[in-house]
Amino acid sequence: MKDRSISPLRGAAWPALLVCLLACSGTAQAQWAWRDASGNTTYSDTPPPADIRPDAILRRPGALAPLPDASANPSGDNAATPVTRTAPGAAGTAKAANAPKTWAEQDADFRKRREERQKAEQKQAAEDAKAAEKMAACNQSRGYLDMIQAGTRLMRPNPDGTRGYMDDDARAAEVQKTQESIARNCY
Numbered sequence: 001m002k003d004r005s006i007s008p009l010r011g012a013a014w015p016a017l018l019v020c021l022l023a024c025s026g027t028a029q030a031q032w033a034w035r036d037a038s039g040n041t042t043y044s045d046t047p048p049p050a051d052i053r054p055d056a057i058l059r060r061p062g063a064l065a066p067l068p069d070a071s072a073n074p075s076g077d078n079a080a081t082p083v084t085r086t087a088p089g090a091a092g093t094a095k096a097a098n099a100p101k102t103w104a105e106q107d108a109d110f111r112k113r114r115e116e117r118q119k120a121e122q123k124q125a126a127e128d129a130k131a132a133e134k135m136a137a138c139n140q141s142r143g144y145l146d147m148i149q150a151g152t153r154l155m156r157p158n159p160d161g162t163r164g165y166m167d168d169d170a171r172a173a174e175v176q177k178t179q180e181s182i183a184r185n186c187y
Contacts, residue, residue: 012080025057031044031045031059031060031061031062032044032045032046032048032057032059032060032061033057033058033059034048034052034057034058035056035058036056037051040109041058051110073136100111134185134186137185138182138185138186138187139183141182141185142182142186144178145175145178145179145182148171148174148175150177151176153165153166154166156172
């Protein structure tokens with residue numbers, strides 16, 4: 001009798017495992033490639049030694065620009081192509097600057113952006129409220145001007161507290177004052 005136990009890697013699991021293995025193999029490749037003085041090709045994840053000429057470097061990690069061409073410098077000396085080396089501490093600083101942010105840094109950035117957005121929203125709300133108040137004042141002034149120019153008799157309180165009617169001179173002065181206020185405050 002055949003043993004029909006179920007294998008954990010059966011059916012669609014094999015292709016998934018193969019894809020994972022192929023994806024991981026790309027990260028294990030060397031990033032640097034150069035030819036040493038004897039002509040041997042060396043692969044490494046660290047930069048080549050200082051005695052390797054720049055035109056002998058075959059591949060650099062993350063290099064988008066083409067490598068220097070040996071035909072551009074027919075003499076073969078390194079005088080025309082200077083090589084800049086960074087100190088070990090400076091390389092660590094450069095890696096730290098390009099390193100992904102930690103959760104705490106991401107959270108701090110998020111909180112900072114949220115606070116800035118809230119301040120901007122509050123500022124916009126204050127500006128909108130001020131604009132609405134100004135618009136209401138302008139509408140009130142325009143309504144008052146229409147009422148004065150309509151020609152109906154208007155009553156005003158006198159300084160002694162009694163009511164008095166506005167005469168034509170007072171009406172003209174009030175029209176002038178209201179028009180100036182509208183011109184100054186309304187847009």
